[in-house]
Amino acid sequence: MRRFYRFLNRTGLVALICLISYAGAAAAISASSIEELTLAYLYNFLKFTEWPVADTINEMTICVSKSGRLAANLEALAGHLAQNKKVIIRPLETSKDSHTCQLLFLDQNENSNNISQWLKQAANQPILTVSDKPDFLEMGGMxxxxxxxxxxxxxxxxxxxxxxxxxxxxxxxxIARDVRGK
Structure with missing residues (x-):
């Protein structure tokens, strides 16, 4: 797993595109492959998003609900560099702490009401919100x-x-499947 993240760190977006192509060619994707691809996407979203300068002084923080299935796996990204800043993983118990995040991942297993609360807290703040929950974009996610x-x-x-x-x-x-609001 560490080798996978070192590879991603060095090759960035090119690796992401290759992984997507590889995943498309595979006969079936295992749950662990989906989790690895999800982590790769999150890391690359962090690397290829511009935040207001004051919001990312020394670190880039990925936040996730403590109850989310990726909470433990995200630790594999801790300490890596994104935009020459150290990646910090912060599991959160409540949406009130989301103001410390650059990227907020909300798990598909999270209750829709909880997701609405998380998005409400993150609204109008420079926090990239990502989820695998159906209808996430309609709920206000990014x-x-x-x-x-x-x-x-x-x-x-x-x-x-x-x-x-x-x-x-x-x-x-x-490389997005669809971009709304162009």
Missing amino acids: IILIESDNRLQFEVDLTSVRNAGLNLNSQVLK
Whole structure:
């Protein structure tokens, strides 16, 4: 697993594109492969998003609900560099602590009411919100991860991203399955 993250750290977006292509060619994706691809996406979203300068002074923080299935696996990203800043993983118990995050991942198993609360707390703040929950974009989220045709893909609500004062790299937008609000 460590070797996987070192590889991603060195090759960045090119590796992400290759992983997506590889995942699409596989006959079936195992749960562990989905989790690895999800972590790769989150790491690369962190690397290829622009935040207001004051919000990312020395570190980039990925937050996740403590009850989320990726909470423990995200620790594999801790200490890596994204935009020359140390990646910090912060499991959160409540949405009130989300103001410390650059990226907030909300698990598909999270209750829809809880997701609404998390998104309400993150609204109008420079926090990139990502989930694999169906209808996440309709709930006000920014990026949804979708498992489809044995591939893990993503869609972006660019209006939500821009309203938060964030910018996604154009290369990320090119590999998105769909970009709303262009």
